Ligand SMILES: Cc1ncc(C[n+]2csc(CCOP(=O)(O)OP(=O)(O)O)c2C)c(N)n1
């Protein structure tokens with residue numbers, strides 16, 4: 001059942017406890033909370049090492065009201081599929097009776113870089129797991145180093161002059177594996193995101209969601225702007241919201257009039273060093289234009 | 303106890319046969335010589351409906367062990383096997399498995415490590431795993447590999463233990479050599495090692511968090527908890543061995559001594575090399591030489607007490623290491639044994655023999671040479687040199 | 697108050713845990729600005745509840761009466777609720 005209203009989403013039970021140690025305004029907390037709300041009680045969460053894991057499970061406390069497993073940094077997909085396969089075997093052998101949803105919440109490093117092999121294996125095997133990448137575009141837990149998902153131009157501690165390469169196309173990678181369902185998400189379009197999570201979980205086969213996650217600390221912005229920035233990512237065309245299912249890619253949120261990328265970049269300290277470099281801004285604008293052409297977004301409003 | 307017909311099996315096929323009888327739920331593994339025929343045979347059992355398991359064809363050993371760990375956290379009985387580079391690739395996750403107290407059972411067909419790449423036997427793969435917190439059993443025959451795997455599940459799943467177990471068998475030498483193996487009946491295996499749903503598992507009806515972050519004020523206690531469980535498992539391992547003896551007529555002990563009672567010199571070894579040493583002892587004894595040997599069947603937890611009584615009257619002790627420990631002053635097995643001797647206030651001279659690397663044959667003549675060295679040491683009461691590289695050219 | 701730390705054998709096997717962070721970590725102490733709701737203007741749209749990252753805003757229902765409540769034990773003062781409230785009825789007040 002799609003979420004028709006904010007109320008219907010709000011009324012779902014929460015399975016994410018406050019008292020966690022994520023930064024004020026952290027977008028990963030919003031994602032974890034919405035995902036567990038939608039996934040519901042009969043869900044097992046797996047996370048690789050990263051901000052979300054470290055800050056929600058400081059022994060002896062945990063923020064997870066559903067079963068939760070963390071093993072290491074590079075193997076969340078293998079770990080989640082092991083649980084799912086175990087559930088399948090135990091149910092078939094009548095050793096247990098009730099099934100569970102398997103959902104991974106992995107950072108961009110744990111997904112696009114060190115965990116990519118494990119993810120590829122799980123997607124290729126067709127495991128019944130939903131893998132959600134919360135993408136804050138760097139290794140935040142270790143202090144903001146660049147990852148394969150860091151966008152062009154962004155400052156990190158290991159790309160002090162700005163990232164020189166393009167973000168890995170994680171959606172393309174997932175789709176190329178023949179996943180049942182793949183989608184992008186942004187917290188600023190929370191019903192769209194919630195519906196995608198519900199769909200992804202209901203698909204059975206492997207599904208993948210790529211969720212942009214503004215990080216107050218690593219992106220250098222006032223914490224109150226997390227939702228604004230999530231919205232601008234979409235409005236600029238840098239983060240088109242779409243879904244892929246059975247060979248068809250469909251835009252789920254129309255952007256009839258785009259906002260220039262500088263509106264998005266200027267709010268974030270990590271782009272400060274390029275704000276007075278028109279050629280760099282033009283380059284990033286051209287990436288947004290390419291997305292717009294590919295997904296059918298509108299022109300930039302003057 | 304019934305008399306059963308033996309079946310001709312290699313070490314690997316014997317392992318696969320045990321896994322079939324143990325009714326494992328999830329297998330996750332990746333091919334590597336010389337372990338591969340275990341998983342090929344298990345795939346066949348699964349395809350033929352002889353084993354009701356889900357076989358995960360993962361993309362690496364790292365994922366194999368990760369999936370086994372997590373499947374065990376969901377309550378399933380799991381199995382994996384590997385060798386050499388595969389075991390090294392698993393290394394990181396081995397620590398996590400024992401700290402989370404998950405009963406993963408793994409067969410290791412021991413093989414050298416690269417470089418150079420070499421597919422034959424030595425203990426170079428297992429020695430870097432000394433401190434991962436797993437129970438480590440060593441087999442000397444296909445029969446023993448079979449028996450130890452059945453014991454392994456009962457040990458591992460015991461609520462007092464809840465630790466992962468490795469069953470080591472020398473690659474090629476044991477993994478690929480056929481010998482008559484006496485299996486138990488399926489029903490005997492089922493009642494010896496019955497599976498039970500463990501309450502500490504990932505279950506939405508009883509949510510819990512596994513693998514939390516540990517600040518300094520908790521880390522030490524968590525690590526100690528699993529280290530202590532490993533230390534204490536020695537009693538349960540021997541209890542399981544006894545019980546296994548009752549149904550099969552075969553029990554192995556943590557150490558298996560041969561002619562040690564009145565021996566002047568004793569050679570201690572691990573794995574298939576022990577067979578050659580035993581045969582040599584038999585020969586030398588015929589000539590009236592007072593030699594003895596001891597095979598280590600349990601490497602972790604180290605059977606310190608079980609061993610000491612056996613060497614107390616010896617005049618010289620030799621230890622065979624089938625792996626190097628570059629930069630260390632002694633080999634890994636020697637290290638443990640001499641620490642044990644020191645703590646028992648025994649000052650018997652000891653000699654470390656390095657041999658059998660990368661599948662190099664260790665013949666009875668080599669073992670005789672080792673005993674000759676030991677006899678010299680026994681005569682003078684001092685070991686002038688403590689390391690010998692048996693069979694090394696140059 | 698200093699907590700008694702457990703001995704190694706008082707911790708659950710494999711250090712599994714079930715104690716919720718809401719029982720032990722009162723993150724409200726992190727805050728420098730405090731969100732204050734002007735209830736008379738609140739339309740009960742629930743956007744603040746949905747966006748709060750902790751989450752620490754909820755709807756208190758008594759009979760037919762609904763009221764948005766912030767649990768200040770946990771509110772870190774990020775200001776997202778105030779920023780996103782469509783009618784701007786939340787003020788961030790320095791503590
Ligand atoms: C094998 C291994 N290498 C490196 C690390 C150190 N490490 C832990 S978390 C992390 C970065 C996590 O980045 P990401 O996946 O993007 O998650 P985030 O912290 O940004 O949420 C790194 C490098 C590790 N734990 N394990």
Ligand code: SF4
Nearest residue numbers: 023026051215216217
């Ligand atoms: S560093 Fe970024 S991702 Fe990590 S907790 Fe802080 S805001 Fe969240």
Ligand code: SF4
Nearest residue numbers: 738739741742744781
């Ligand atoms: S967002 Fe504003 S108007 Fe809506 S419920 Fe919250 S306080 Fe009330």
Ligand code: SF4
Nearest residue numbers: 748771772774775777
């Ligand atoms: S300020 Fe932030 S933490 Fe506090 S109630 Fe508002 S959204 Fe939640």
Ligand SMILES: [Mg+2]
Nearest residue numbers: 107108138140
């Ligand atoms: Mg990241």
